[in-house]
Amino acid sequence: MSSRALGTSAAALALALSLSSCGLLPDNGDPDPAPEETADQAQETVAQDLPFTRQGRLFVEDGNDVAFEVVINALESDGEYLMIDVTHNILEPLPGAVTSTSAPIRMVDPLSGEVLRVLENEDNNGEPYGTYFVEGDPFMPTHEGLATPMRRYFPAPSEEVETLTFTGAGLGYVPGVPVTYVDEFTEAPEPNVYDYIDPETWERQELPDEIFYPDDVPESGLDVTAERQSMESFVDSPVSSTTRAGDQETIALHSDNMFEVDEAEPTDEAAETIRQAAASLRENLAEGTEITVIGHTDGTGDDAYNQNLSQERAQAALELLESELGDGFSLSTEGRGSDELLAEEGGDDDEEARARNRRVELFYEVPLDARDSEGEGLDSAQRHVAGPAAYFEEMEPHTTVSDDDIDLNVYPLVRDGAYLFQMVGFQNSTLNDLEADLDGDESALPGSPAQYAEGTMGGFRLEEPDSGLIRYVIRIRTAEDEYEDFADQIHTLSPGEEYLALAVFPAPAADVNEMTLYAGAFGEIPGVPIR
Structure with missing residues (x-):
């Protein structure tokens, strides 16, 4: 093997953040803030002081693994950028090269849904800003038993939040990381690594008690648009669905409940649907907000006919909406025919897919700081925002289910701001490596929007036991019509090891304390508790 014990890729914080498992249980279980508390009060209630520590297993070649520890020491914002300072320590001898298929590091604002990605230096082969060994090289030396400080940089959060949630890099989920606001970042220690490890040959001398690497700090004025992303949530009911991504929200009213086939005259049922939609808009929006009413058809029929029908249905919905809302909002219409299909037609679920695509959108x-809204509006459009979750240390699985030779450890859901975060652990129950085929397309509901039925957690969804509302696993919108998972990409399952994956869902009301999880091929799991 090369003298380079391989480190992480550019997307990861450091080689040491590629954990296979880590503790997940609230320490003493601080209660959720009462619903009437403001987000600021909740932040004050749950914030805990750093450092935060996670331990787990670091995977290396040939299926081996070693004990590993990460300590989050600081999270600082200077108003333009965000800097995380951690210490990583490999606790056992490394038997081979480090391997990593971990999800990239993300800092998440659980109130607004804003997602911050590590900044990369385009003038340095796209390597991440922060700690490095050789410029332009993603690899770093490993040194078991010697704690190593590491830094990475992100865009500063849009709002002056008090805590953020750390996800990715195999660490799973670390909530409640407090943000310190500074004029200048705390200066990194003077690097001494080159006194002990040759950057050209990687030959090393006896290492000191402390070792420090250079720090590449981003210059002011970088374009960080691509690294500032948003979570896209999808809540579905028989009458409507609601999609949220950043500051954009869309209520989709299912046309089959509002119009007869090939008709643009609203049914009697449409009036009640519009009344509820108007109530949601009054709850969620300030007067003067611009609302676009958009008609859509399915993919059957002539394009010109579909365009005309979608426009007529949008106009009919607008007229009903105006009668409910009055003059307080600015309304306009668009017809988009069959140009923007949500669900893929032509498959075994063609009927359900076409029904999904026939809709009128608001x-x-x-x-970004929108808060709770509960009233007489549409169930799918209600917002439920609690305070950020506190940092916690360990958690036991709620239950374990199996599919063929793979066990799934299901951990409790954790309410964090406007979302539910859940860890699940995939475990190989055989004595041999298994190639993981965890895509959930076949277990998705018929007619599900395509982007919520893909990836490791595709097909995972939550159902509220009383209301029947369906909450799909959240995707991260990286660009127009481009999405990523929170979950790590899992390719091979080694015997006996647990591979953690993170699923995130939009949160239900504060009085909902358990959900039914539909876990892809693993089936229905009722009574998963919310903590």
């Missing part, structure tokens, strides 16, 4: 923008 599109508008909302403030």
